[in-house]
Amino acid sequence: MKNIQIKELQLWAMVAALILFLSTVVISCSSTSQISAAKGGAQLWGENCLRCHNAPSPETFSDTEWDVAVMHMRIRANLTDEEADKVVDWLKTAN
Amino acid sequence: MKNSIQLILAIAFLGAFVFNDVFAQDSGQIAELKQIKQDVESLKPGKSRFLLRGYAHAGLEYHDEDDELTFVGGAFNPLFVYQQSDRLLFEAEVEMKFEENEFEIGLEFANISYILNETLIIRAGKIFVPFGIFTERLHPAWINKFPNFPLGYGHDGILPGTDLGVELRGAAHAGNLKYNYSIYAINGPQLDEGAEHEDDIGKLIYGNIRDNNKNKAIGGRIGIFPFSNSSLELGFSAQFAKVGSDNSEFNDIGANLYAFDLSYIKAIPAIKSVIDIKAQTNFINVDDADYPDPEDPTGVETFTFNNKSEAYFIQGSIRPSFVGNRFFQNMELAMRYSDIQTPEGAHWHTEEDQLDIGLNYWLDWRTVLKFTFRKSGQGVDESEEEHKESGNAFFVHWAIGF
Numbered sequence: 001m002k003n004i005q006i007k008e009l010q011l012w013a014m015v016a017a018l019i020l021f022l023s024t025v026v027i028s029c030s031s032t033s034q035i036s037a038a039k040g041g042a043q044l045w046g047e048n049c050l051r052c053h054n055a056p057s058p059e060t061f062s063d064t065e066w067d068v069a070v071m072h073m074r075i076r077a078n079l080t081d082e083e084a085d086k087v088v089d090w091l092k093t094a095n
Numbered sequence: 096m097k098n099s100i101q102l103i104l105a106i107a108f109l110g111a112f113v114f115n116d117v118f119a120q121d122s123g124q125i126a127e128l129k130q131i132k133q134d135v136e137s138l139k140p141g142k143s144r145f146l147l148r149g150y151a152h153a154g155l156e157y158h159d160e161d162d163e164l165t166f167v168g169g170a171f172n173p174l175f176v177y178q179q180s181d182r183l184l185f186e187a188e189v190e191m192k193f194e195e196n197e198f199e200i201g202l203e204f205a206n207i208s209y210i211l212n213e214t215l216i217i218r219a220g221k222i223f224v225p226f227g228i229f230t231e232r233l234h235p236a237w238i239n240k241f242p243n244f245p246l247g248y249g250h251d252g253i254l255p256g257t258d259l260g261v262e263l264r265g266a267a268h269a270g271n272l273k274y275n276y277s278i279y280a281i282n283g284p285q286l287d288e289g290a291e292h293e294d295d296i297g298k299l300i301y302g303n304i305r306d307n308n309k310n311k312a313i314g315g316r317i318g319i320f321p322f323s324n325s326s327l328e329l330g331f332s333a334q335f336a337k338v339g340s341d342n343s344e345f346n347d348i349g350a351n352l353y354a355f356d357l358s359y360i361k362a363i364p365a366i367k368s369v370i371d372i373k374a375q376t377n378f379i380n381v382d383d384a385d386y387p388d389p390e391d392p393t394g395v396e397t398f399t400f401n402n403k404s405e406a407y408f409i410q411g412s413i414r415p416s417f418v419g420n421r422f423f424q425n426m427e428l429a430m431r432y433s434d435i436q437t438p439e440g441a442h443w444h445t446e447e448d449q450l451d452i453g454l455n456y457w458l459d460w461r462t463v464l465k466f467t468f469r470k471s472g473q474g475v476d477e478s479e480e481e482h483k484e485s486g487n488a489f490f491v492h493w494a495i496g497f
Contacts, residue, residue, distance in 0.1 A: 035271045035323045047325045050360050050369075053238045053496070054460040061146075068146040068178045072186060074210075077232070078266040078275035078318070081213035 036082060041090025044083045052077065058094035066091045142180050147497075149174040149188065152236035154465075154492030161486075168492065169193055170236070172203065182210040204257050214267040222262055224255035225277040225316040226332045227354040227375040229408070237496030240371075240412050241451045241467050245433035246485070247377065247406030253437065254377055254406065255301050255334065255352070258282055260311070273320040283312025283336035286345055286381070293389035294442040297402050299338060299350060299381065308346065312336030318356075330356040338381065350381045367417035376407035389442070400440030408433035412455075427455040447485055448472040461496035 049055040074084040153168035170192035187205035206220030223231040260281030289296035314334030332354040339345030356375040381402035388396040410431035434448040453467040467490040
């Protein structure tokens with residue numbers, strides 16, 4: 001009986017996770033953020049990098065290297081496309 | 096009249112000469128510019144690019160219970176990042192270190208990511224399992240505020256680390272609410288059935304290269320940012336898996352794992368400092384089973400236990416980044432409390448907690464000297480393990496990210 005309840009719980013949790021994921025994708029494809037749009041690359045650089053580690057000095061890498069580093073961080077740190085673009089543009093300007 | 100004609104001819108000849116000279120000079124400069132442009136174009140990088148990153152650390156440790164003072168580390172974790180195009184990225188991290196007097200090298204992770212669209216990335220290979228925030232984001236030596244891990248984390252911990260599988264992840268906005276997500280299918284944890292280590296029977300083994308059954312672990316994490324400045328992130332993770340071997344009596348044993356995490360970082364001008372708070376609490380529930388009693392030589396007797404484990408940590412740090420004195424700007428005070436409880440009745444049962452107090456000095460944004468005192472609480476005296484992972488200790492570590 002207990003096993004059946006646990007399995008039902010698992011099933012519902014998986015269904016909930018799936019619904020959440022699909023909702024996420026659908027909503028995300030149709031939504032925009034005014035707050036995000038108003039933020040500049042420097043601000044996004046500070047906000048996003050500091051969540052895990054110190055914000056890197058723009059002088060650390062060349063323009064080409066920043067392209068790779070920011071793409072890597074976009075995936076690793078879950079940056080939005082807009083955030084990654086603004087951050088890399090700012091780093092290239094400031095390095 | 097004759098003189099006038101001669102003068103006109105002389106001027107015309109001189110003009111032609113000067114014009115020719117200027118024209119020749121311009122042509123030369125243009126050719127030179129073209130050559131420079133060609134040289135620059137030849138140096139312009141293609142879309143395929145490579146970057147070496149990673150981290151390294153070394154240190155000195157004193158362990159009170161063993162009365163041992165030893166240099167440790169020399170660990171080196173190069174991270175190879177290869178960008179094949181604007182959408183395709185490969186990354187792999189190799190871990191090289193000394194462990195128990197032996198040199199060890201291992202593939203920490205290696206995966207390929209493809210950006211499908213603005214909000215969706217697919218990743219496959221050996222990945223950091225996005226279960227909470229510590230393992231995926233905070234464990235590298237130059238990011239971790241302490242030289243050690245919270246209780247329950249690490250290669251021999253009770254929580255997921257890396258695994259083989261496929262993952263969908265990304266970030267987006269729902270209105271003005273930012274969120275990130277991950278959903279994945281991996282080989283998943285395996286139930287230790289006591290074949291190799293009888294004392295670990297019932298424990299979950301992570302990071303398996305080959306799966307022990309056809310079932311794949313399904314899981315995910317969602318993180319939301321309630322504030323517009325992204326200072327606060329709240330996350331929830333879950334993972335469901337069958338963990339027993341297909342060909343064993345434990346083939347129907349499942350495991351459910353849940354975690355809640357919190358990250359808050361904020362500059363507080365009133366105290367000229369930046370505060371950073373991180374927390375994660377984990378619940379590991381494995382179905383009950385009757386295990387053969389390792390202490391019974393006949394192999395007939397069985398034993399069971401309520402196979403539920405919990406582990407959590409909370410850490411905070413403060414760095415006076417906005418004071419005038421540069422020396423104090425680079426100082427950081429950090430504290431972390433962690434706790435672990437594994438099933439009572441299991442041979443690997445433990446109930447421990449510990450407090451880490453650290454003073455860090457940042458030489459630059461990615462190089463840190465860490466001085467940490469670890470104070471152990473309850474449960475350590477009962478542990479028969481070596482006191483590398485628990486027990487009072489003092490650490491001096493130097494970590495660098497690159």
